[in-house]
Amino acid sequence: MVLVLMTFAVILSSGCLNLGSTDIPETEPADLPADLNTAILDFSQDVSDLDRVISIDLYNLAEEFSGADTDTDRENIALNYYAKNPWMSNLVYYNAVSDEFIGVPVTIAEENRNFLPTPTEQMFQSSGGTIHYSAVFNPDKGYQELDTAAVHDGNGTYIGYFIILYDFYAILNQHPMMIHKEKSYADYILFVVDESDGKVVYASKPEATGVIISEKSPYYDDQALILPETDKSGAYKYTSRAFYTYNSGLTTEKITAWKNIPAYKRTYKVYLIQELNKPPLTTEKVFAPATAETIDNVIDLFVFSSNFGKEAAIARVNAQHYSTPIYILDMEGKVLASPYKGQTGLNFLNNRGAYGYAYTKGMVNTVLHGGGFVYYAYPIEGTVTSNAAQFSNSYVLPLDDDCFVLGYFSADTDVLIVDQQKREDVVSVSREIIRRAIEEGVDSVAYEINTASRSDAGYFVPSIQSEINEISIMDFNGFVYASIKNPATVGEVVMDYVDVYGGSTTRKEIMLAKSYGGFMVDLTANKTRDGYVDLWLLSVEPIGEEKFVLTSVLIGTYEDLLTPYYEVR
Numbered sequence: 001m002v003l004v005l006m007t008f009a010v011i012l013s014s015g016c017l018n019l020g021s022t023d024i025p026e027t028e029p030a031d032l033p034a035d036l037n038t039a040i041l042d043f044s045q046d047v048s049d050l051d052r053v054i055s056i057d058l059y060n061l062a063e064e065f066s067g068a069d070t071d072t073d074r075e076n077i078a079l080n081y082y083a084k085n086p087w088m089s090n091l092v093y094y095n096a097v098s099d100e101f102i103g104v105p106v107t108i109a110e111e112n113r114n115f116l117p118t119p120t121e122q123m124f125q126s127s128g129g130t131i132h133y134s135a136v137f138n139p140d141k142g143y144q145e146l147d148t149a150a151v152h153d154g155n156g157t158y159i160g161y162f163i164i165l166y167d168f169y170a171i172l173n174q175h176p177m178m179i180h181k182e183k184s185y186a187d188y189i190l191f192v193v194d195e196s197d198g199k200v201v202y203a204s205k206p207e208a209t210g211v212i213i214s215e216k217s218p219y220y221d222d223q224a225l226i227l228p229e230t231d232k233s234g235a236y237k238y239t240s241r242a243f244y245t246y247n248s249g250l251t252t253e254k255i256t257a258w259k260n261i262p263a264y265k266r267t268y269k270v271y272l273i274q275e276l277n278k279p280p281l282t283t284e285k286v287f288a289p290a291t292a293e294t295i296d297n298v299i300d301l302f303v304f305s306s307n308f309g310k311e312a313a314i315a316r317v318n319a320q321h322y323s324t325p326i327y328i329l330d331m332e333g334k335v336l337a338s339p340y341k342g343q344t345g346l347n348f349l350n351n352r353g354a355y356g357y358a359y360t361k362g363m364v365n366t367v368l369h370g371g372g373f374v375y376y377a378y379p380i381e382g383t384v385t386s387n388a389a390q391f392s393n394s395y396v397l398p399l400d401d402d403c404f405v406l407g408y409f410s411a412d413t414d415v416l417i418v419d420q421q422k423r424e425d426v427v428s429v430s431r432e433i434i435r436r437a438i439e440e441g442v443d444s445v446a447y448e449i450n451t452a453s454r455s456d457a458g459y460f461v462p463s464i465q466s467e468i469n470e471i472s473i474m475d476f477n478g479f480v481y482a483s484i485k486n487p488a489t490v491g492e493v494v495m496d497y498v499d500v501y502g503g504s505t506t507r508k509e510i511m512l513a514k515s516y517g518g519f520m521v522d523l524t525a526n527k528t529r530d531g532y533v534d535l536w537l538l539s540v541e542p543i544g545e546e547k548f549v550l551t552s553v554l555i556g557t558y559e560d561l562l563t564p565y566y567e568v569r
Contacts, residue, residue, distance in 0.1 A: 023220065023341065023342075024218060024220050024225065025220075025225060025238040025239055025240055026238065027225070027227070027236040027237060027238045028236060028237050028238075029234070029235070029236055030235040030236055030237045030255055031235060032233055032234060032235045032257050032259075033235065033255065033257060033274075035184075036188070036235070036255070036257035036272050036274060037233075037257065037259065038184055039184040039185040039188060039272055040185070040257065040258075040259045040261065040270050040272055041259075042183065042184045042185055043183075043185045043190070043261070043270060043272075044259075044261035044262075044263070044270065046172075046178065046181075046183070047261070047263045048262075048263065049177060050171060050175060050177065050178075051263060051264060053175075053177060054147055054164070055130060057081075057164075058129075058130050058147055058148075058149040058164070059129070059130070059149065061077070061078075061081060061149065061162065062129065062149040062150065062151055062152075062162075064077045065077060065093070065151040065162060066151055066152050066153060066154065067154070071093070071095055071098075071100070071102055074093055074102065075093070075102050075104065076438060078091045078093060078102070078104040078162070079104050079105070079434070079435075079438045080435065080438060081104075082104045082105060082431075082434070083431045083432070083434045083435035083438065084431065084435070085175075085176075086170075086174050086424075086427040086428065086431050087166055087170045087171045087173075087174040087175040088164055088165065088166040088170070089141055089144070089165050089166055089167070089170070089516055089517075089518070090103060090104065090105070090108070090163075090164075090165040090516050091103070091104040091162060091163070091164055091165070092104075092108060092116065092162060092163045092165070093151075093160065093161075093162040094160045094161055094162070094163075095159065095160045096121075096158065096159055096160040096161075097159055097160070101113065103516075105434070105516060105517060105541060105542040105543070105544075106514070106516060106542045106544070106545055107545070108140075108516075112139065112140065115136055115137060115138050115139065116146075116163065117131075117133050117136070117146065117148065117163070119131050119148055119150075119161060121150065121158045124149075124150035124158075124161070129149055129150050130147065130148065130149045130150075131147075131148050131149075132145070132146070132147050132148075132264045133145070133146040133147075133148070134146075134194065134199075134201045134264070135194075135199055135200070135201040135202075135209065135210055137210060137347070138165065139332050139349075140361070140515050140516065141165070141167065141349070141358070141361075141515075141516075142167065142206070142209070142333065142347065142349035142350035142351075142358070142360075142361075143167065143201075143209040143210045143347070143349075143350050144165050144166060144167045145165075145166055145167060145168065145171075145201075146163050146164070146165055147163070147164045148161050148162065148163040148164070149161060149162060167202075167350065168192070168201070168202035169202075169206065169350070169352055169356075170356070172384060173356075173385065173420070173423075174356075174423075174424070174427070179424060183384065183385065185272060185384055186383065186384045186385035187381075187383050187384075187385070187387070188204075188272040188273060188274055188383060188384065189204055189205060189224055189243065189272070189273035189274075189382050189383060190202070190203070190204045190270070190271070190272055190273075190383075190384050191203045191204075191205075191208065191219075191224070191226050191270070191271040191273075192268050192269075192270055192271075193213055193226070193268060193269045193270075193271065194266065194268060195260065195266070195267040195268060195269055196266065196267075197212065198212045198213040198214050198228060199211070199212050199213075200212075200213065200219070200226075201268070204382055204383055204384045205221070205223075205224055205382045206350035206351050206352060207221075207335075207343070207346045207347065207348050207350065207351055208221070208224070208226075208346070209347070209350045210347055210350075211346065213226055213227075213228050214228055215228050220240075220342060221340070221342055221343065222240055222241050222340065222341065222342070223240050223241050223242075223243055223382070224240075224256075224273055224382075225238050225240060225254075225256060225273075226256070226271050227256075229258055229269065232259065232260045233257075233258060233259040233260065234257070234258060235255055235256060235257040235258070236255070236256055237253060237254065237255050237256075237276075238253075238254055238256070239251050239252070239253050239254070240252070240254060242275065242278075242279060243275060243278075243380075243381055243382055244380040244381045244382075244388065250279065252275045252276070252277050252278060252279070253275070253276045253277050254273055254274065254275050254276060255273070255274050255276055256271055256272070256273045257271070257272050257273075257274075258270065258271045258272075290323075290324050290409045290410075291393070291409060293323060293324050293409075294324045294325075294326075294395055294407040294408070294409040295395050295407065297322040297323065297324050297326050297407055298326065298395050298396070298397055298405050298406075298407040299397070300322075301313055301316065301317070301322070301326060301328075301399075301405045302397045302399065302405060304316060305399045305400075305405070310328075310399055310400060310403065313328060313337070313399060313405070314328055314336055314337040315337075316337075317337035317338065317339060318337050318338070318339075318344065320339045322339065324407060324408070324409060325339055325340075325407070325408045325409075326339060326405065326406070326407050326408075327339070327343075327405070327406040327407075327408070328399065328403055328404070328405055328406070329348060329360070329363070329403060329404060329406055330402055330403045331364055331367070331402055331403065331404070332347070332349065333347045333348045333349030333350075333351075333360045333361070333364070334346070334347050334348075335347070335348060336403055348360040349361060352379070353376035353377045353378060353379065353389070353519070353521070354376075354377040354378065354379040354386035354388075354389035354416075354418045355377055355386075355389075355418070355420075355422065355423045355519060355521075355537045355555065356423050356427075356518070356519040357376050357377075357518070357519040357520055357521055357537075358518055358519070359374055359376040359394070361512075361515065361518075362374045362376070362508065362512075362520055363394060363396045363404070363406060364404075365508055365511040365512065365515075366396055366503065366508070367396050367397070367398045367404040368511070369504065369507055370398070371395075371396050371397040371398060371404070372395070372396065372501065372502070372503045373393055373394070373395055373396075373499075373501040373503055374393070374394045374395075374396060375391070375392065375393045375394070375521060375523055375535070376392055376394075376521055377389035377390070377391060377392070377416055377418065377521070377535070377555060378390050378391075378392035378410075379418075380415070385420070386418050386420070387417070387418055388415050388416065388417060388418060389415070389416045389418050390410055390414075390415060390416060391410070391414075391416060391535060391556070391558060392408065392409070392410055393408075393409055393410075394406055394407060394408050394409075395407045395409075416555075416556060419466075421465050421466055422466045422537055422553045422555065423519070423537065425457075425461070425464040425465060425466040425468065425553060426466070426468065426519075426537055426538070426539035426551045426552065426553050427519075427539045427541075427551075428461050428463075428464060429457050429460055429461050429464065429468055429471060429539070429551045430517075430539040430540075430541040430549050430550075430551045431541065432460050432461050433445055433449075433460065433471065433473070433541075433543075433549040433551070434541055434543055434549060436448075436460070437543050437544075437549075442473065442481065442543060442544075442547060443481075445473070445482070446473050446481040446482035447482075448460075449471050449472070449473065449482035449483070449484060450482050450483070450487060450490060456468075456484075457471060457551070466553045467553065467554070468484075468551060468552070468553055469485060469536065469552045469553055469554060470483065470484055470485040470486075470550065470551065470552040471483075471484045471549070471550070471551050472484070472485070472486075472549070472550045473543070473547060473548070473549050473550075474494070474506075474509070474510075474547065474548060474550065475546050475547045475548075476510050476513065476514065476546055476547070476548070477493065477495075478493045478494050478495035478506050478510070479491075479492070479493050480492055480493075480494055481547070485552075494506055495507070499522055499523045499524065500523050500524060500525055500533055501523065505522050508520060509538070509540050509548070509550060510548070512540045513540050513541070513542045513548035514542070516542065517539075517540050517541040517542050517548070518539075518540065519537060519538065519539055519540070520538045520540060521535060521536060521537055521538065521555070522535075522536040522538055522552065523535055523536070524536065526557055529557070531559060532557050532558065532559050533557070533558055534554055534556075534557050534558075535554070535555040535556050535557070535558065536552045536553065536554055536555060537552065537553050537554075537555050538550055538551070538552045539551045539552075
């Protein structure tokens with residue numbers, strides 16, 4: 001594949017971290033550890049293998065598209081590929097003859113397509129038929145990788161192209177080649193930087209994606225330190241705040257190793273960070289929930305902004321006025337104000353919960369409905385594969401039409417051990433339902449779901465290991481076509497369904513489906529234990545332009561999360 005670098009107007013003072021020499025910890029040279037060197041080489045091999053597999057897919061899809069007679073046939077080809085590949089978020093086909101776009105799982109609205117590249121026939125000719133675009137900002141999904149290939153008709157005439165959209169987070173964890181694969185780099189903090197311009201194209205601490213690293217602007221967030229390096233490989237040591245013992249003030253010694261690797265016919269510098277004296281993972285009660293205090297602070301800033309304006313509110317947050325973490329973000333996930341140095345200008349849209357939930361996008365959707373709670377399993381380590389998380393909550397309110405205030409607090413005090421199998425299983429079932437809907441029709445699949453003898457996820461995907469709680473099909477008006485968990489709702493509209501905090505779960509599901517799908521979480525009262533709540537992982541995937549499938553699995557059960565909420569209410 002040939003990489004075409006997308007350029008963006010990035011202002012160093014806002015898109016990068018230039019904290020000054022006094023803020024950056026002192027470093028000392030270190031030998032490149034053998035285990036880190038091996039991990040970087042393994043990552044390089046995995047990226048090379050993924051590049052090769054996707055290249056084969058591109059050429060095969062291009063051949064299928066070329067052999068199709070109509071755009072409807074091409075859409076069905078795209079839908080089948082989408083259904084079988086849960087690592088990708090979208091596939092877009094452009095018909096150069098009719099100047100029309102087709103999107104899978106749904107078509108991206110015209111006003112939201114500005115981020116898409118517009119390769120020409122000549123560009124494809126010079127690149128060998130495929131082009132790779134790296135770290136492209138999608139206002140719905142954050143920074144993504146885009147692979148595109150030319151399409152010709154049966155006579156060899158150029159008729160358009162298609163684009164596959166995905167991000168590194170998903171492909172490293174959800175591509176069939178990577179699922180269940182032992183990754184020597186999985187437990188490290190990982191950054192991938194384009195050598196040509198210093199742009200971070202992937203970071204396991206995803207808020208760093210898209211940042212430009214230069215001699216004047218190294219990356220430092222008081223944990224990870226990434227310095228621009230001219231040598232092809234090396235390592236350095238430094239001391240900074242520990243990665244997963246938040247709020248404790250504990251510091252640890254770290255080593256950052258780097259090495260140049262080839263990928264997509266370019267050179268990338270891969271950085272891996274390891275804690276040398278990493279404290280043991282604990283399930284002790286090391287976090288203190290601050291529900292009431294956080295809500296008070298969010299409301300205080302909301303009132304303050306109404307009285308004194310947005311700029312004054314931004315200054316108030318940056319001055320660390322509040323006792324709990326308070327942020328101001330714009331509606332595309334960009335940080336306008338933060339209590340932590342260096343975060344202003346970063347984009348949180350790529351942030352994912354431990355199970356893949358794009359919770360910043362969930363916050364935006366919640367703000368669009370007036371505000372409320374957004375909860376998620378926060379990956380407290382920041383490594384490539386999330387093994388530990390903390391049940392976390394955020395309270396959001398709109399400040400004006402283009403930004404909102406976010407208050408963060410840990411909703412539970414214990415560390416949650418993450419079971420990635422649950423994520424794989426819910427998305428596998430959702431995509432299988434989509435595939436069957438394409439081949440058999442939605443009514444036929446709905447009948448299968450509603451039939452008592454077939455109301456089991458194993459009927460649809462025999463290989464799943466998790467106990468799937470719900471499979472349902474709804475439309476964008478909340479009308480239920482099928483449901484395993486609540487068969488009495490079939491034929492009814494369930495727009496009034498709310499979570500334990502009073503937030504409209506159905507509306508969140510619909511907004512996620514309209515944003516091309518993904519993961520979210522739901523919080524319900526436990527039916528058998530008073531004072532306990534259940535946290536659910538949901539896979540939401542659109543079926544065409546009007547319906548979606550929802551699959552859910554239990555993440556965990558928690559005690560007494562609501563008392564502070566009701567006290568402040």
